[in-house]
Amino acid sequence: MSISSRFSAQVRGVDPLIVLIILAVVIAILAPARGEFAEWFATATNIAIALLFFLYGLRLSTREALSGLTHWKLHLMILGFTFVAYPIVGVALKPVLSPFISEELYAGILLLTLVPSTVQSSVAFTSIARGNVSGAIVAASASSLVGVFATPLLVMLLMGAGDGVRIDMKVFLDISVLLLLPFVLGQILRRWLAKLAANKATKIVDRGSIAMVVYSAFSSGMVAGVWSSVGFWEVVFLVVFSVVLVAFMLWLTRFVSEKLGFPRRDVIAIEFCGSKKSLATGLPMASVIFGGASLGLLILPLMIYHQIQLMICSWLAARYGKQAPEQLAVA
Template sequence: MRFLSKFYIDGFILSILAVIAVASIFPARGDAAVIVSWLTKIAIALLFFLYGARLAPNEAIEGLKHWRLHLVVLACTFVLFPVLGVAAHLLVPSVLTEDLYTGLLFLCLVPSTVQSSIAFTSIAKGNVAGAIVSATVSNLLGVFLTPALVILLMNTTGQARVDLSSILDIVLQLLVPFFLGQLIRPRLEDWLARYAEPTKLVDRGSILLVVYSAFSAGMVEGIWHAMSPWRILALLLVCCVLLALVLAATMAAGRAAGFNREDRIVVVFCGSKKSLATGLPMATVLFAGSPIGLIVLPLMLFHQVQLIVCAALAQRWARTAP
């Protein structure tokens, strides 16, 4: 890694690109896909357990109290993104087809990621407690807000409904491990203070598992072959521009709100990302009978772009942290 840093090549970014290459050649299918899915869930649960064990209870409580931070993140997720999504209709039909625009608007309506938002905040040495609360609240509210926004802004063939199983998944996979970590914290506090590598390893490992799982799913579904290469490149460019606009807006919002460095990192990472894990199941319900592959393609592309770009940002901010 030190050798690569001399040439300004980040080893973590290379790892993500390598995982994408492996998923393109050897995608997880059938039982292997099930195993990868479970490994990803276990890694995310372990990640939240370690966060719970590392965070002092008073820090967790302060994260809950920071309502201004959470409001800014929610505004970016459920106001800024939808506005940009509606404005993107100007790109139809010259750049985007109707199906691709439907997918682009849909990606603007889904909640923020949880695992990668918090992992990148941790890598960048931001306010992890604030990120945990913001990302979790975004996903809990997204169960209700995303279907409501879809009904308001889009025509769907399915029936938008609140999926209570999503709430149960969030509680079991994220909150339960976190509170278990809080309970066992006195036993692990000294060990974790001496050895920071376990959390760092789980941070990066869980992100790589998410990348492999998502890209494998795209390969198995064959959605990368459903369009011409130039149309995919055009969509990729649109996703890059969308992410650049949101990153600029979240950075400006953090400064305008007067947040410190740690809180500005939370706004950027929690406010700029969209959840593939939440978006895919919702799409199958809301767009039943429609070309799901094309509709979720913008979300899948955006997901890959956001991970690569935010990984680079997190590593850069980690190096410049005081």
């Protein structure tokens, strides 16, 4: 096989989602969204996310949706990893990391372990991997709702934010309008519009919405000048650390859920929902909790971790999807 043929084969084997994520980061570095364009793009991103959950509502039968809602063991597992296991890991890392990084950087790492799980990308990856999508939608949404209370309380307990912590109840309304309402609307219209949610259409919206979230979030960090306050080797450290932590949490969520006897589709949902942390939710929460103070290094670990987890999980989801028996695909 010639060099060009081998290169072409390697290119064909690359998951398109990873390419989209990398392109989104590069474009955000070179041309971050600013001013009115940033506001317009944020609105477009929200529309794409709402469309994604509308398509999920069209794809899932009402029986599957109700099954996801009542699967309390699955939800408790994901919440346990998100708000118990992750914070324990964050606290346990302090004596290990303190000799190598500053207190500010460690505080950012601890913060990333306290924020909720992602919703949109967790569900998207669960769908790509042919896992329990209905359970993932409910569990990941519940994580964001619980996080409104759990994250500030954990910050108060573990980071000593004290009286500066405030809880913004608007998060409930945002989640309901952006995620749950489109899903319910899709369920209502499923009888007539189910064909719109063909696998190809959903996959395009899956990947496109994730890329839009990455570009929007990374642009915010670029405009805020986060990168100017950190050195090159600190960035390298955070990248390596993020790879290790993502790999460990993916292994832990899968190992524990398999040992407890969860079926394959549930294991996939637990793995992708319980191992991830949300940049889209974490950044606004950090602003509210810390009262508008300069976030700087505090949000940098979460920014880097978010991109690493998306790239690793996109590869893993595609791998699981190819391995799954055809009958396990979501109808």
